[in-house]
Every structure is written in structure tokens, then in C-alpha cells.
Amino acid sequence: MDDVTVPNVVDAQVADDSELAIEGALRPSSLGEFIGQHKVRGQLQLLLDAARMQQRPADHILLAGPPGLGKTTLAMIVAHESGRTLRLSSGPAIQHAGDLAALLSSLVPGEVLFIDEIHRMARSAEEMLYLAMEDFRIDIMVGKGAGATSIPLDLAPFTLVGATTRSGLLPNPLRDRFGFTAHLEFYDAEELEAVVARSADRLEVFLPPAARAEIARRSRGTPRIANRLLRRVRDYLVVHGRGEEAAVADVSAALDLYDVDAIGLDRLDRAVLEAVVRRFRGGPVGLNTLAVTVGEEAETIESVVEPYLVRIGFMGRTPRGRIATPEAYTHLGVPHAEAALRFDDL
Template identity: 85%
Template structure:
């Protein structure tokens, strides 16, 4: 009988294939983060010369800057298999024990959002990282017995967007810690150029620059915007070529303005300026005003607005900066308590 596949499954597989193709596979292909790349290369080369697994690596920084990609590159350049997991998936010490005991010698274990692991699993990980051993408790109460279990030597690559939440004993056990920085527009233009080549779409320099400027310093966003531009060119343009006009039309259609603010960013900014006269206003009140959860406003919207100088944080709440009024084309509110806490 012929084999049939659900259309959604086929689409998901195609998306995963595209995501995989857009990821660089070596440090030489990886754009940006020059200092981190040099440090990683030295670490991996030394491990290769000595014939041992590389030291444990902690990668921190905002989402979308390449932490997962670098973990894959570490495994690829070490010629070792890669095991993927995440902090939220490890909620018991038993989950971690099962994962660690199944690793093969030299395998690279990547744990994304490592700061969200359960505390009991974190404590087990201390011994595993240092001595490649874990203690398994058998039985309960007075009759409980600890049985040591030897592990195959491995390299742990941990990724976190909130390194401050990691306990010091865990952070200290990483042999190398790197913080990834936001990208400059020139670097993002190179990311877009490489991705356009992979996707088979021609994007002139002026159009690549426009995508880069709207990507918030983040390669993941640059690739996502490029794919929307490619779709627009396929439907409304010349298919395999995207003009600067296609870029403007596509990104305007998806509500991404000239500096990368999207619908939610502008909703938060306009609520802060129009409804609260520039603030200060509490996070929960601001979130209710735009119909979003406070966590979404705090983790998704606020970091970028603060970074570009549109929003400030004070002990009394969030405030709009003069640049926010200028971007929205609004006069600064008279009598606003904008700078009361500055």
C-alpha cells in the first residue's frame, strides 16, 4: 500500500529542514561573535590534540543569537554525537540520571535553558560534571542506600538567557563561559546574504541592509524576516529575486517598522505614552492595558525597548523616554513625571 503522510507533518519536516540548512555547521561559517568563536576554537583544538572531551561550556545571552547553533558546532567540530535536552524537561533527579547514564564516551550534551532545571537535578549535575559520576539512591528512610554509578566522560554545553539564576556551584563547574552579544547591522547583513543563498533567493545589498536594520540585532529574527520577504517575492514579485520594494512591502504587511518594532512593541509604547502620559507605570498595569501577560511584556518587549532607549525602568515603574515620543511622532506630555526618578 502507498504510504500517506499528514500535510502538517510534511510541512513541519520541511520547516525543520530549512532551519537546519540555515544554521552554519562550523566556526568558520558562523557570522559574528568573533571573540567567542576564537575562544571556542582554542578550547576545541586543545581538546582534540590531547584526545579528550572538551571542557564544559556555558553559553549565555538573549534568545536568537546562536547558542543552540554553537552547541551543534561544538559537537560537529569535535566529531562527537550530540544529545539535545532542555531545563524544563529535567524536573526530577531521575530524569537527569537516565539522560546521563545513556551518554556514550565523548558525547556532547546540550541543555537549553539550563537555569530552569529542578534543584535536585542541579545538585546531581555537580558531581556528574566534576567526577563523571552520580549517586543513585535506592530505597527510602533509614534503609536507603547510595549506589555510585560511573558515567562516560562527556562535554556539557549549557545555554541560558538568565545566567543570574544559575547557582554559583553550577556556574563554577563550567570550564568556559561565554556571553553572546547582539549583532551589528553589518554582521546581520552577512547573515542575511548567507541565508538568502541557502534559500535560493536573490536579495540586493540595499534590501539586505533593510532586513538587517529591522532585525533587532538578532540573527533568528533576520532569518525569519528574510523568509517572509521570500514569500512575498514568490507571490507578488519575481519569485527568485526580492527587491528593496518587496522588503518594504513584506515587512510593512507583517507590521515590522523601520527599526524592528512589531505590533506588540508599538502597543506597549503607545499605551505607555498615551494612556499613562509617559509613566511611571507598573509592569502589571501596562500588561493589562495591552491585553498581554506581564511575563510576555517583561521578557519579549521590554528588553529591546530599554536597549534602544525608548523605555526606562525606575523604582516607581516603567517610563517613556524622549526617543519614544519622537518615534511615534507625538509631543512629549506636559507635566509628565517622566524624569522624576532620574
């Protein structure tokens, strides 16, 4: 009978705990440790200090901005600096008013409730949240039809921290009930290098300044991506026996292996650009047609790929569809004299 290797459950659990510990170590625990977003940090610090001095829960906070800029981390910091516990949930998980009622009624006084992707909550739950945020009370309907009765339920005072990548989808009555709305911006190269330096120190990877700059340049202005790329560089160093010190060549080799080019474009980004430039001669091309061409969902292209390509000036949006700019032609190494003329005419 052949020998059968049984996975070591204890070792797997230790590995999982180690990864969780690393993930936690990469997250700043205070506003002083948080890198970037200087204006937002100052605003939050004032809000939290005022609440502490007045011995009351902080006002409700809405964190708006693209994914990966630190909204969840800031929510954790709000709870930590307030000396309160943090309750986490998400908009997609709250699909009925009853889901929200159960969550709110279980809060203890002063607790911080974080709802990620708050714009994806069910409409009935959003309407219940209006009264909860303003008066710390909800009305629960008992029965149906003409015999239905509304029973008021008082809630413990709490601080709601909502996070959204699409603040425009929030109804005005909900958005207006937040005492403070923070708009997070993409990071510049210097800030990302500081993020990479801090994370590398916690991962015990030595990166010279040029190597940090190389990772920052490919991180699309996003700390989450910078940390992810750093971990892939760490894996590369381990597998290729480089020890704990990375040279620029190691960083480039590791990220090239994962199809992340010199300005942060990945395989799907380049597939979209190649389709617009080569298949449709620079556009314009409709979103659905483009999605079919590259074999991806239209929503993924619109929410994940397109924003970065537009931000760096490689793609434009017109009433007739998406177009590639001359800069996109240059990046792909395609002659763009004709493209410049086509772009100016649109």
C-alpha cells in the same frame, strides 16, 4: 454525495522534509561559517583544538545571552568539530533527579550533551549535575527513610554544553563547574547583513545590498529574527509573483504587512509604548498595570518586549515603574517637550 478532498500525506511529508532541510541549511556547521561573535568563536576554537590535541573531551561550556543569537547552533558546532554525537535536552524537561540520571547514564564516551534553558532545571537535578560534571559520577538513592542507600554510578566522560538566557538564575556551584562561559552579544548591522546574505543564498532569493540592509535594520540585532523576516519576504515574493529577486520596496511591503516597523518594533512593542505614552502620559507605570492595559502577560512584557525597548533607549526602568523616553515620543510622532522635562526629573 459531495466529493471529499483527502490530504496527500506523502506531499505533506515531502514539504515537512523540505522545510527541515532548509532550516538545517541555514545553520552554520563550523566555526568558520558562523558569522559574528568573533571573540567567542576564537575562544571556542582554542578550547576545541586543545581537547583534540590532548585526545580528551572538551571542558564543559556555558553559553549565555539573549534568545536567537546562536547558542543551539554553537552547541551543534561543538559536537561537529569534536567529531562527537550530540544529545539534546532542555531544562524544563528535567524536573526530577531521575530524569537526569537516566539521561546521563545513557551517554557514550565523549558524547556532547546540550541542555537548553539550563537555568530551568529542577533543583534536585542541578545538585546531581554538580558531581556528574566534576567527577563523572552520580549517586542514586535506593529506598526511603532510615533504610535508604546511596549507590554510586560511574558515567562515561562527556562534555556538557548548557545554554541560558538568564545566567543570573544559575546557582554559583553549577556555574563554577563550567570550564568556559561564553557571553553572546547582539549583532551589529554589518554582521546581520552578512547573515541575511548567507541565508538568502541558501533560500535562492536574490537580495540587492539595500534590501539586505532593510531586513537587517528591522531584525533587532538577532540572527534568528533576521532569518524569520527573510522567509516572510520570500513568501511575499512567491505570492506576488516577483520571482526570486526582491527590491527594497518589496522588503518594506512584506515586513509592513507583518507589523514590523522600520526599527524592528512589532505590534506588541508599539502597544506597550502607546500605553505608556498616551494612557499614562509617559509613566511611571507598574509592570502589572501595563500588562493588564495591553492584554498581555507581565512575564512576556518583562522578558520579550522590555529588554529591546530599554536597549534602544525608548523605555526606562525606575523604582516607581516604567517610563517612556523622549526618543519614544519622537518615534510615535507625539510631541515630547513635556516628556523631556518629566524624564529629567526622574
